[in-house]
Structures are given as structure tokens and as C-alpha cells.
Amino acid sequence: MYFLTALACTIxxxxxxxxxxxxxxxxxxxxxxxxxxxxxxxxxDCIATAIEGEPFLSFDDPQDGWIALWTLLGGIGLxxxxxxxxxxxxxxxxxx
Amino acid sequence: MACFLxxxxxxxxxxxAQKVTAKKEEKKAEVxxxxxxxxxxxxxxxxxxxxxxxxxxxxxxxFLLAGEHxxxxxxxPFPPFLTAAADPADASEMLHEMGTVGVAMLALLVVxxxxxxxxxxxxxYRKHKKQEKLQLNKEI
Numbered sequence: 001m002y003f004l005t006a007l008a009c010t011i012x013x014x015x016x017x018x019x020x021x022x023x024x025x026x027x028x029x030x031x032x033x034x035x036x037x038x039x040x041x042x043x044x045d046c047i048a049t050a051i052e053g054e055p056f057l058s059f060d061d062p063q064d065g066w067i068a069l070w071t072l073l074g075g076i077g078l079x080x081x082x083x084x085x086x087x088x089x090x091x092x093x094x095x096x
Numbered sequence: 097m098a099c100f101l102x103x104x105x106x107x108x109x110x111x112x113a114q115k116v117t118a119k120k121e122e123k124k125a126e127v128x129x130x131x132x133x134x135x136x137x138x139x140x141x142x143x144x145x146x147x148x149x150x151x152x153x154x155x156x157x158x159f160l161l162a163g164e165h166x167x168x169x170x171x172x173p174f175p176p177f178l179t180a181a182a183d184p185a186d187a188s189e190m191l192h193e194m195g196t197v198g199v200a201m202l203a204l205l206v207v208x209x210x211x212x213x214x215x216x217x218x219x220x221y222r223k224h225k226k227q228e229k230l231q232l233n234k235e236i
Contacts (some may be wrong), residue, residue, distance in 0.1 A: 068164045
């Protein structure tokens with residue numbers, strides 16, 4: 001379930017990055033990379049699970065919902081922290 | 097079990113490499129400030145910038161996966177920190193998973209980063225060629 005959550009987040013962040021690509025100050029590339037990296041890592045995890053003979057995607061784990069929530073909030077939290085709080089001194093570069 | 101540790105270790109290495117490359121590039125830029133360089137494919141983006149993107153990819157992916165492992169109870173806040181490390185049988189299984197799934201994750205991230213860099217360079221190259229053509233047409 002968290003793989004699908006990460007995938008959905010990657011698509012949404014990627015679309016936002018595409019439409020706001022001129023606004024570097026939003027750091028949407030960072031958000032897209034965050035979710036994209038997690039999606040690829042969980043994709044490998046899902047493939048490894050499928051090779052072992054278990055289903056590619058399973059929704060039985062009671063922790064699934066919490067992990068999906070962590071994926072969403074963790075990514076947004078990291079984006080806010082790294083792009084805006086730690087990067088506070090840097091101003092948006094004007095559009096050429 | 098601890099597959100994210102492979103990417104975390106790689107992220108540490110890439111971050112160090114990025115800092116060293118950035119310093120070297122700064123020194124190089126100071127020396128060759130007045131030289132007019134010929135445009136080459138991929139020359140527009142610095143290696144330190146590319147490595148920064150790779151480091152970001154590895155750190156952020158590992159961070160989200162670490163959270164998943166904490167919620168699954170595979171990572172504990174007390175030594176040995178990894179619950180599988182307490183039992184030798186589980187530890188060997190964990191190392192096997194790190195060697196297979198962990199390395200595969202790292203490889204996929206590096207391939208994705210390489211593909212991203214190539215596409216970015218291609219876009220920049222095409223833009224440059226287009227501008228060159230326009231300038232040539234203007235001169236004629």
C-alpha cells in the first residue's frame with residue numbers, strides 16, 4: 001500500500017514540478033526526488049517479495065496505513081525542512 | 097530488514113565526494129575564469145551538482161524507508177539498533193537481504209539518476225544547438 005502511496009505522491013509532485021518548473025524557490029524537484037527514490041526502493045522490495053513467491057502487493061499488514069501516512073508526511077516534512085527551514089537564507093533566483 | 101542501510105552508506109560516500117568535487121571545481125573556476133570554453137555535451141552542468149542530486153536521492157529514499165522499518169519494528173532505539181542483529185540466524189538473513197535487495201535498490205537509484213542526468217544534458221544540448229542555429233541564421 002505504501003508503494004502505491006509513494007507512486008501517487010511521485011506522480012503528483014512530478015506534475016506540480018512540471019507546471020511550476022520556473023519557480024525554483026518552491027524546490028519541487030526535491031519533493032519529486034524524495035518520493036521517486038522511495039518508490040524505486042519499494043519497487044525493488046515488491047519485486048524481491050514476488051520472487052520469493054508472495055504477492056507483489058499485499059494489503060494485509062496492519063501497519064500499512066501508518067506507513068502510507070508516514071510516506072506522505074515524512075516526504076512533505078523533509079521537503080519543508082530541507083528546502084525552506086534549512087535553506088532560509090537563500091532567495092529565489094529571478095526568472096531569466 | 098536493513099536494506100536501506102546500503103543506500104545510506106552510499107549516501108555518506110556520495111556526500112563526501114560531492115563536497116570534494118565542489119571544492120575542486122571552485123579552484124578550477126578561479127584559475128580558468130577568463131578562458132572561453134567550447135561547448136560540449138554535458139559541460140553545462142557541474143559534477144558537484146549532479147552528485148548533489150544523487151546524494152539527495154539516496155538520503156531521502158533511505159529516510160523514508162528507515163521510517164517504514166521503524167514502524168515494522170525492525171529498527172529499535174537501543175543497541176544493537178537492528179532487531180535482527182540480536183539473533184545470529186536473523187543476522188545472516190539480514191546480511192543476505194542487504195546484499196541482494198539493498199544492492200539492487202542502490203543500483204536502481206544510480207541507474208535512474210544516470211538516466212535523469214542524460215535526459216537533462218540532452219535537453220540542454222538541444223537548446224544550445226537551437227540557439228546556435230538561430231544565431232547563425234541571424235548572421236546570414
